[in-house]
Amino acid sequence: xxxxxxxxxxxxxxxxxxxxxxxxxxxxxxxxxxxxxxxxxxxxxxxxxxxxxxxxxxxxxxxxxxxxxxxxxxxxxxxxxxxxxxxxxxxxxxxxxxxxxxxxxxxxxxxxxxxxxxxxxxxxxxxxxxxxxxxxxxxxxxxxxxxxxxxxxxxxxxxxxxxxxxxxxxxxxxxxxxxxxxxxxxxxxxxxxxxxxxxxxxxxxxxxxxxxxxxxxxxxxxxxxxxxxxxxxxxxxxxxxxxxxxxxxxxxxxxxxxxxxxxxxxxxxxxxxxxxxxxxxxxxxxxxxxxxxxxxxxxxxxxxxxxxxxxxxxxxxxxxxxxxxxxxxxxxxxxxxxxxxxxxxxxxxxxxxxxxxxxxxxxxxxxxxxxxxxxxxxxxxxxxxxxxxxxxxxxxxxxxxxxxxxxxxxxxxxxxxxxxxxxxxxxxxxxxxxxxxxxxxxxxxxxxxxxxxxxxxxxxxxxxxxxxxxxxxxxxxxxxxxxxxxxxxxxxxxxxxxxxxxxxxxxxxxxxxxxxxxxxxxxxxxxxxxxxxxxxxxxxxxxxxxxxxxxxxxxxxxxxxxxxxxxxxxx
DNA sequence: CTGGGGACGGGGCCC
DNA sequence: TGGGCCCCGTCCCCA
Numbered sequence: 001x002x003x004x005x006x007x008x009x010x011x012x013x014x015x016x017x018x019x020x021x022x023x024x025x026x027x028x029x030x031x032x033x034x035x036x037x038x039x040x041x042x043x044x045x046x047x048x049x050x051x052x053x054x055x056x057x058x059x060x061x062x063x064x065x066x067x068x069x070x071x072x073x074x075x076x077x078x079x080x081x082x083x084x085x086x087x088x089x090x091x092x093x094x095x096x097x098x099x100x101x102x103x104x105x106x107x108x109x110x111x112x113x114x115x116x117x118x119x120x121x122x123x124x125x126x127x128x129x130x131x132x133x134x135x136x137x138x139x140x141x142x143x144x145x146x147x148x149x150x151x152x153x154x155x156x157x158x159x160x161x162x163x164x165x166x167x168x169x170x171x172x173x174x175x176x177x178x179x180x181x182x183x184x185x186x187x188x189x190x191x192x193x194x195x196x197x198x199x200x201x202x203x204x205x206x207x208x209x210x211x212x213x214x215x216x217x218x219x220x221x222x223x224x225x226x227x228x229x230x231x232x233x234x235x236x237x238x239x240x241x242x243x244x245x246x247x248x249x250x251x252x253x254x255x256x257x258x259x260x261x262x263x264x265x266x267x268x269x270x271x272x273x274x275x276x277x278x279x280x281x282x283x284x285x286x287x288x289x290x291x292x293x294x295x296x297x298x299x300x301x302x303x304x305x306x307x308x309x310x311x312x313x314x315x316x317x318x319x320x321x322x323x324x325x326x327x328x329x330x331x332x333x334x335x336x337x338x339x340x341x342x343x344x345x346x347x348x349x350x351x352x353x354x355x356x357x358x359x360x361x362x363x364x365x366x367x368x369x370x371x372x373x374x375x376x377x378x379x380x381x382x383x384x385x386x387x388x389x390x391x392x393x394x395x396x397x398x399x400x401x402x403x404x405x406x407x408x409x410x411x412x413x414x415x416x417x418x419x420x421x422x423x424x425x426x427x428x429x430x431x432x433x434x435x436x437x438x439x440x441x442x443x444x445x446x447x448x449x450x451x452x453x454x455x456x457x458x459x460x461x462x463x464x465x466x467x468x469x470x471x472x473x474x475x476x477x478x479x480x481x482x483x484x485x486x487x488x489x490x491x492x493x494x495x496x497x498x499x500x501x502x503x504x505x506x507x508x509x510x511x512x513x514x515x516x517x518x519x520x521x522x523x524x525x526x527x528x529x530x531x532x533x534x535x536x537x538x539x540x541x542x543x544x545x546x547x548x549x550x551x552x553x554x555x556x557x558x559x560x561x562x563x564x565x566x567x568x569x570x571x
Numbered sequence: 572c573t574g575g576g577g578a579c580g581g582g583g584c585c586c
Numbered sequence: 587t588g589g590g591c592c593c594c595g596t597c598c599c600c601a
Contacts, residue, residue, distance in 0.1 A: 501587080528580095558579095559576070
């Protein structure tokens with residue numbers, strides 16, 4: 001007895017799951033594009049992948065050997081066993097496909113391509129005659145399947161394939177099904193402008209429409225990715241992340257990259273009807289089956305709101321008794337201290353540090369529109385690979401990376417005082433300057449520190465990070481070095497620097513759209529368990545945070561704090 | 572148009 | 587290394 005079409009049906013199911021991102025446990029990076037797939041399928045199809053997927057959840061492919069569009073065809077072939085006629089219509093595309101097939105050691109596909117070329121009277125190029133092993137020798141894994149080198153999502157050729165070092169998040173989170181993609185950052189939106197439609201796809205399924213008015217969202221949902229969440233106008237449903245593909249020059253200043261959201265409300269960012277306010281990702285899948293949300297609950301209870309009696313801002317403490325958790329009650333007095341501008345010293349000061357003023361998007365850049373939390377955000381220069389190897393210490397002025405703080409210090413000394421002044425003057429002439437989003441009304445000292453007021457040397461040589469005044473530029477530079485060294489963890493995707501590795505890896509999860517924590521009620525996914533716990537109150541109706549002035553109840557503490565500001569504001 | 576509220580994202584910090 | 591919590595926000599809806 002034999003079930004007819006069993007294998008075909010099985011493959012069909014797998015391909016459908018791939019399209020939705022369901023159970024996908026590996027991400028393949030090709031130039032600017034990310035593809036989700038299943039390790040088992042890849043391993044069963046490709047010797048190359050077979051050697052990699054046991055060790056890696058995120059695999060970079062050499063873009064000299066395979067382009068995103070070609071890999072899409074490859075992936076389609078793997079999951080369907082056939083090539084669509086449109087994909088293989090030209091000999092050139094077949095040749096490219098053959099190259100990729102050899103590189104990826106897809107023997108069946110390579111044979112198919114060769115037959116196709118032969119049928120067309122073409123002779124496979126020498127490169128295509130390479131044996132699988134030789135063709136991929138430059139990027140083959142080491143005997144243990146490991147090629148040193150961190151993750152780089154870059155338009156530059158990616159030599160390193162798997163990612164081990166400094167990419168622990170890949171191993172921990174990469175296999176999780178992050179079906180959403182935060183397309184919030186205008187940076188990503190901008191880089192997509194550089195991409196041809198052919199290159200815009202996910203999981204092998206190209207976004208059929210780049211319509212900015214929601215089409216991308218629908219397509220993204222079709223791919224198992226949530227693109228509805230604050231998608232910047234014009235952003236597309238891709239997972240491409242590559243600062244180096246930004247259409248900006250890589251000069252030290254103009255290249256500063258902030259996670260710049262595009263203007264929130266434009267014709268292309270038409271809001272769509274939502275249920276539950278912000279529409280959960282899978283609740284809008286009218287046209288598509290919703291990805292199953294049967295993922296087991298996180299092992300921690302979602303009602304862990306903190307320790308009873310724990311002091312909270314504004315003199316508030318949590319008290320037991322609130323349903324499912326604790327209530328926030330007022331302490332001695334309600335004196336909200338969380339005011340605009342009162343943020344963590346280091347963070348806030350860092351915000352005012354070097355930032356390009358030429359983002360071109362309304363509201364400046366950064367993940368924050370008001371610029372309160374813009375950070376040193378340095379676009380790597382050409383030839384510089386941030387974080388490659390152990391080069392975790394990044395020189396802010398030039399973007400070069402070094403394996404140790406000592407080496408970075410030595411390098412920084414090579415930057416002359418004249419260099420600094422020249423750069424400052426250039427920026428001022430450009431009308432920009434590297435203090436992005438600075439508001440002279442809010443902090444006139446910022447401008448003063450940049451020499452706007454000639455004659456005030458102490459003011460001129462003021463640290464842009466902590467506002468410390470220095471007697472001269474040399475002293476200032478020495479002082480500022482201490483700040484740069486405080487952020488030794490650069491994001492390998494965007495170059496942003498972080499104080500802690502954990503924060504950096506968490507940040508990178510957002511790049512990769514990895515959201516391991518899913519709501520069982522609505523399917524919405526989160527990057528953090530804490531967020532899920534917070535979100536669950538939406539469904540439970542629990543509002544543990546109560547305003548002691550008016551009795552208003554809130555599901556989130558931050559909303560209570562915001563509410564308290566309203567009480568204390570003069571108006 | 573505006574303010575308030577609801578919901579959620581990112582980063583820093585501490586454990 | 588990751589979780590938890592806090593704070594910074596944004597975005598959206600609605601009255």
